[in-house]
Amino acid sequence: ISESDELRAFEATGIYRLAESGATFLDPVRILNASYRRFRLVPSAYYSRSFGTSRQGGEAETERTGEASPERKKRKRQPKPRELNEVERMAEARHQEARPLLLSAHKSLLKAKDLLEFLPRMIKEDVRVLDVESNLEKNLVELGSSWRAPFCEMTLCFQKSSGENSEEGICLKTSTPLFNSTISIEENDDAEGEFQDRHYILPRRCCFLMTDLKHVRGLIPDNYNQGYNLIVVDPPWENGCVRQKVAYPTLPNRHFLYLPVQELAHSTGALLVLWITNREKLWKFVEEELFPAWGVKDHTVFYWLKVKPDGSLIGNLDLLHHRPYECLLVGYINLDKETVRGSKFKFLEERRLEISYMIKINPQLVKELLSEYIPGPKPARCIELFARELVSGWTSWGNEPLRFQDAISPMVE
Ligand code: SAM
Numbered sequence: 112i113s114e115s116d117e118l119r120a121f122e123a124t125g126i127y128r129l130a131e132s133g134a135t136f137l138d139p140v141r142i143l144n145a146s147y148r149r150f151r152l153v154p155s156a157y158y159s160r161s162f163g164t165s166r167q168g169g170e171a172e173t174e175r176t177g178e179a180s181p182e183r184k185k186r187k188r189q190p191k192p193r194e195l196n197e198v199e200r201m202a203e204a205r206h207q208e209a210r211p212l213l214l215s216a217h218k219s220l221l222k223a224k225d226l227l228e229f230l231p232r233m234i235k236e237d238v239r240v241l242d243v244e245s246n247l248e249k250n251l252v253e254l255g256s257s258w259r260a261p262f263c264e265m266t267l268c269f270q271k272s273s274g275e276n277s278e279e280g281i282c283l284k285t286s287t288p289l290f291n292s293t294i295s296i297e298e299n300d301d302a303e304g305e306f307q308d309r310h311y312i313l314p315r316r317c318c319f320l321m322t323d324l325k326h327v328r329g330l331i332p333d334n335y336n337q338g339y340n341l342i343v344v345d346p347p348w349e350n351g352c353v354r355q356k357v358a359y360p361t362l363p364n365r366h367f368l369y370l371p372v373q374e375l376a377h378s379t380g381a382l383l384v385l386w387i388t389n390r391e392k393l394w395k396f397v398e399e400e401l402f403p404a405w406g407v408k409d410h411t412v413f414y415w416l417k418v419k420p421d422g423s424l425i426g427n428l429d430l431l432h433h434r435p436y437e438c439l440l441v442g443y444i445n446l447d448k449e450t451v452r453g454s455k456f457k458f459l460e461e462r463r464l465e466i467s468y469m470i471k472i473n474p475q476l477v478k479e480l481l482s483e484y485i486p487g488p489k490p491a492r493c494i495e496l497f498a499r500e501l502v503s504g505w506t507s508w509g510n511e512p513l514r515f516q517d518a519i520s521p522m523v524e
Contacts, residue, residue, distance in 0.1 A: 118225045126479060127226050134216035134416075135480060136226060138233065139473045146314040146475065146503035149270070149301045150518075154233055199431060202391040206434065213416055213428060213436060220422055227422045252360065252510045256323055260290040266305040267313070269298055291329065293320045303518065310518040314503040319512045324366060330494070330508055331371055335378035339494040339506070340487035342372055342444070343474040345386040346497055348393060359499075359511070364396050372405045373444060375494060380446035380486035382459070383407050384477050389434050397440060410442030411459055413480075439477070446486055459484040475502045 121127040125141025140154045265287055270280040287294055295318040296302045304311040320330055332338055347361040416436045417425045426435040474495040485491045498507035500515040
């Protein structure tokens with residue numbers, strides 16, 4: 112396949128395979144647009160979450176990378192080189208293990224000239240500022256935990272054609288409790304939700320539950336055959352970054368031990384994908400306590416290397432506390448290897464890598480990348496825990512799964 116064929120495939124799917132290194136470059140906007148029928152994500156608005164000048168842009172930058180703003184950087188003096196402590200040495204050893212893979216993937220991206228020329232055009236110059244400065248999202252989190260929550264209702268609007276020859280649709284309205292209650296869009300068409308004069312886009316066949324962790328057991332299906340084959344978890348880890356605390360509330364590690372992932376898994380097994388920061392103590396907690404408690408086995412690592420629109424890394428690869436990559440730990444729950452032998456299912460063993468803009472990787476991207484490793488019947492049943500947006504065909508749970516579904520912001524037009 113020539114380079115330009117690969118670019119054409121990328122334009123259609125949002126996935127560009129860098130054959131030389133086995134890494135993949137992903138465009139979340141193209142992949143996510145498959146979620147919508149009547150609506151489109153606006154690339155410039157979506158990417159402003161990463162590259163914009165708004166608080167949102169700053170948030171996306173600091174939330175994951177812990178990177179300081181240029182002004183703060185100027186004020187900071189360069190620390191003198193010092194000996195690493197034991198934990199830092201362990202983190203460095205982990206980094207050195209990943210380094211050759213990361214470097215070869217980045218090298219192959221820099222060689223994909225057609226893709227690099229195409230990327231800046233994808234993020235238009237007129238990056239628009241998202242309307243997220245209001246305290247709306249915070250209010251949803253606060254409102255959901257207040258005495259008023261049981262009284263909040265969302266009005267759902269389903270578009271129906273008004274006649275055979277008519278382009279115009281009519282809106283069929285129905286009301287449903289907003290918090291602590293599962294909302295499913297069974298239709299194969301996007302719906303709209305209205306709450307407190309705000310409109311939200313609800314992609315076709317999405318399902319969400321907006322609750323606090325205290326009520327997470329409301330997600331557990333009645334029987335294991337209705338469980339999930341792909342479980343993506345992006346926990347609000349504590350990391351001491353003040354800006355992150357402004358972005359969303361965090362939780363102490365021990366709280367995640369209570370997530371009922373075993374009960375959410377399908378009887379034929381589930382692939383579990385966990386976002387994890389580069390903190391060594393967190394890795395220890397996950398590998399020694401969390402995964403054993405959740406019953407996750409045979410886990411491997413995926414790396415997400417973050418680049419700027421020109422393809423350069425968002426930071427120095429070897430900077431100890433600010434790595435330009437994140438990790439996903441991927442493992443199996445309830446998997447009976449005997450039953451899956453001979454089926455089309457592939458067992459995930461190798462470390463893998465993908466590259467994307469420094470915007471977060473959306474759960475649907477994870478599904479696209481890992482589809483052949485997901486056990487159980489097809490189409491796979493998928494759930495994201497601690498979600499902030501909705502995806503067609505997925506169940507999304509958290510205390511703000513509507514956060515990026517606001518139709519007033521230019522994200523969806
Ligand atoms: N996957 C999301 C994304 O990339 O947009 C990011 C999720 S963020 C790391 C963690 C989420 O957990 C935030 O939306 C936060 O509000 C939510 N959260 C924090 N405490 C929670 C709680 N007690 N119950 C439910 N969700 C909570």
